[in-house]
Amino acid sequence: MRTLVISLLLFLSCSWQLTAQPQLLSSDKKSIEYQFFHQRTSGQPGLPNNIVSDPFDNGMNEQHQRMLPPHNILPHQITASQQTAQQAAVAYEIMEANAYWEQKAWFNKTAAYRQAFDQLNQFNPDSFSITNAVLLVENAFLDNRLPYEALLNGLKYRVEHVKQILKREGLDVRNQVALNYGIQKLFSQSNIYHNPATGKNVVIPPFQYDHIDFRGEEDYTRMFTIKLLGTGKGQCHSMPLLYLMIAEQLGAKAWLSLAPQHSFIQFTDHNGHLMNFETTNGHLVSTQWLYQSGFINANALKERTYLDTLSQRQLYAQCLADLLLGYLAKFGHDVYAEHIRESVLRIHPGNMTALIVGANIKREIAIRQIATAGYPPPDKLPQYPIAYQAYLDMQAAFEKVDALGYQDMPREAYQVWLKSIEAEKKKQEYRILKEKMKREITGLKNNKEARHPNR
Template identity: 30%
Template sequence: MTKNIFLILLLLFSKFCVIAQNKEILFEESYTLLNSMSDNESNYNFKKAVFSVENAYLDDNLDTTFVYKQIKLLHGLSTAIINSKTLNYVERDKDIVNKRASIFSILCDTIPVDVNGKMYKYEPFGYDFNDVFGHKMPENLFVSKLLSTHKGNCHSMPYLYKILCEEIGIDANLALAPNHIYIKHRSIKDGWYNTELTSRIFPIDAWIMASGFVHIDAITNGVYMKALGNKESIALVLIDLANNYNTKFPKNDGAFILKCCENAIKLYPNFASALILRAETHYKQIGKIQDKVKQDSLFKDLQKEYEHIHQIGYRNMPEDMYLNWLVSLKEERSKFENKKLNTFNKN
């Protein structure tokens, strides 16, 4: 009897190991895809990058049929908006600006929709203040969750905006602020301007500075307020993959995390989140080393990592202060809104 119980436990343990290994393979496959996009620009596809990360965390259970159908519907709505409305904008890049405005409307505006002569009201996406950092459930940061609930945050909403822009054939630059992602665009008439989806306005740069956690060195070094290119956007997704892996496999040895971090840093050298995650992973690894001499030597190297993060201008912003800062943008709209962009109002 004892022998039989032992065999049953052994089989169960083996089955558990196989399942865990299969789950890890999904993360490796996602990493391979992201790596191919960073190595070869012709492989770039932000939509596929984002959903590969979400699918890995969801154990290959992402409803891709649903999310792709939703994106197709939003693409169609964008086309309808572009064909039915124009902007008070006459420069030669007006077609691009009009397309951007259509995506902004999809995320931020209530839109009347005529379906076979019957009018419906399209409701915009809203901000979800529940678990905005994904501490309880990483899924709260997912674009698939945003598409399913129409509620998102400063992670999922800019990602969806960029996906939809690329679906209609235009670029969108993600940009970073403390604990935050937003959009930066450039037009002939207005130069660089900010698009803030969570508060649905076009804020001036002073809004970022008002957080109190943006050192001038962070701006100079591209830690914050930089218009990120496609490769740098893939760096953001690589760190999403690493963070999801950490959540899914909390007792990992750090090897996969560091692989993601190193590639992300290669694509975006002053990406603070990647530098911090690499340092934190090194710290965990060093703590397991028994050789005191080796441990002390590695701690000196780790100190240099943290010094570098400080030197490029990164400052930690407490989460409660971030939420207060985010709310202040809506409450002090007149103070931070870019008045030049009133031409983005529809006729």
């Protein structure tokens, strides 16, 4: 898949980047139920099932030992104590060699991620380029093998397409409502594109939702905007991000907003009222429809976890969180992954991705500690301080996620919810939204004609 994405982006250049969560525990810390540990560890789209792993390649040990020179210890030539000391010295030498080569291997493998993280840290969290941030995050996963020129050319082609759409419809490319309307056309219908190189018009199909591996569990690159640019197909992670990238190039104002395991776009009408655009199906949607997922509770609304526009700082934190998820998908959890996660929380303490990752890590630690204690009966667990504390830490982490309003949305429920937009289109509220946008655009055209009657 990575080769496919690279090929598609190079082609563009020539022609012109939480499955089910474990059930949260009760806030009653006296209630200990081991069946919790038998549930699947998981996260949000793109989060690998097992995020706690050895940061180094364990297979290196045998290779390193073969590379070390032999130590000819002759037991009959030295005393027992000397032999023991010499064996200890050899063991220490082997350990140091292993640590050196493992560290060097880790640095080589993770170089692209450390470089991307360093570059992202130079951004101003309150004013940064979403385009540059997304390209850094996605290219890190691909070991910097994608040339930025190819990515930017693919993006510029879509930006030019929006300008052509607006020009054909007589809309001002400086008007915010018109700009969002033009971008939305790329997601809602086929559009004519005039190729200046050939002088021919071609029909470009809309971006489409990709139902195959839409959570990136089989192939993490399915989460990427570069995959969406290359194939025209994406999902609820890549499609809203691409919308924001196009909007940034055009100077249009739009915001990312979150729902359970989902993201969508918000923009304003000419009166400053927020409207919701669902990139996965190319339609305006009501806030009521977003509620109908059934997984948005009072805590989520109170804490503004869902259905609220992300500030620049929150969006920046989410980009760092995406970097974290890619790192976990490639290397598992290690000290550096924790460093990234802590950086996310320093920028935005309520970032759900970082909190869920942390809770799952504490869950894995609790599992290991309780296993080490021999799985004592639940009422006896407090007699094992280390295991019990690990259990309490895990419980506290999930309670924090719970307090912010997170609820797991099974993949089946998510798919049903997305398909429900077809039924929503038959309702009066949807027709009202559609007519409202139509009136906005008609008003813009009329105003332009009134100002320039001879054009």
